[in-house]
Amino acid sequence: MVGSYAGGIFLGKSIAFVSGKGGTGKTTCAAAIGSCLAALGHKTLLIDCDSGLRNLDLALGMADFAVDDFSDIIENRVSASDAVSRHPVIDNLFFLAAPPDRTPDEINPAEFSKLLSSAKQEYEFVLTDSPAGIGSGFLLALRECDIAIIVTTPESSAVRDAARAAEEILELNIPAARMIINRASKSEHYIDAIIDDVGVRLIGLVRYDSAVPITAEQGVALVLGSTRGAARDLLNVTLKLLEV
Numbered sequence: 001m002v003g004s005y006a007g008g009i010f011l012g013k014s015i016a017f018v019s020g021k022g023g024t025g026k027t028t029c030a031a032a033i034g035s036c037l038a039a040l041g042h043k044t045l046l047i048d049c050d051s052g053l054r055n056l057d058l059a060l061g062m063a064d065f066a067v068d069d070f071s072d073i074i075e076n077r078v079s080a081s082d083a084v085s086r087h088p089v090i091d092n093l094f095f096l097a098a099p100p101d102r103t104p105d106e107i108n109p110a111e112f113s114k115l116l117s118s119a120k121q122e123y124e125f126v127l128t129d130s131p132a133g134i135g136s137g138f139l140l141a142l143r144e145c146d147i148a149i150i151v152t153t154p155e156s157s158a159v160r161d162a163a164r165a166a167e168e169i170l171e172l173n174i175p176a177a178r179m180i181i182n183r184a185s186k187s188e189h190y191i192d193a194i195i196d197d198v199g200v201r202l203i204g205l206v207r208y209d210s211a212v213p214i215t216a217e218q219g220v221a222l223v224l225g226s227t228r229g230a231a232r233d234l235l236n237v238t239l240k241l242l243e244v
Ligand SMILES: Nc1ncnc2c1ncn2[C@@H]1O[C@H](COP(=O)(O)OP(=O)(O)OP(=O)(O)O)[C@@H](O)[C@H]1O
Pocket: 019, 021, 022, 023, 024, 025, 026, 027, 028, 029, 050, 130, 131, 132, 182, 183, 206, 207, 208, 209, 210, 212, 213, 214, 216, 230
């Protein structure tokens, strides 16, 4: 089991996927890394924090699986176990949807923290998928966070926003931060410059791979539709994450 014990209570690890700029690949990375952790035998919960613009269900191949969302738990309409959906194919993988009709500002952060704390007692990994930006949704996704993963692409606008997100993460005293450079090629000479600009350790490069949008469109989780390309890169990131 991955996690720790505090006062005899099991505590799993919470990992937040954030970016700054939109469309860098947070949802893709969260879905694939969550799938890999689960496939490696770790009980994993993925929480979509992108209220209003949610799409983690699509990347997992779980569109329309969830009837309830995390606001139903926070507002005591359903129990956490009833609101969470089990992945149809990948054992140990669970999903909790974001409310479609709320903005992140409408979520009570303290109640969301309670939800995350109790999830950490039940799951080895709790992964949160943040909306773009560094506003309320970003802050929700980083609540109770043990490891923040900043997902950027090599474009300078994404790198600048990733650096801004990194500053916020530092202020929030998150225990660890790592960076994924998505849609990158191994030969890119400016990787070191990106690491310098963002000031966060690199955990891996994920190459551009047409299987990412194709599998999402087909409603199939990336790692079930492909074992090469970006799926392979994201498995490598997962293995490194287990050492953080
Ligand atoms: N490595 C990749 N190769 C090819 N396409 C990719 C890759 N990563 C992500 N994409 C595509 O880029 C788009 C944005 O990805 P994704 O939704 O994961 O980003 P996001 O950071 O979650 O976006 P948002 O900020 O809107 O939440 C999607 O169409 C996705 O299929």
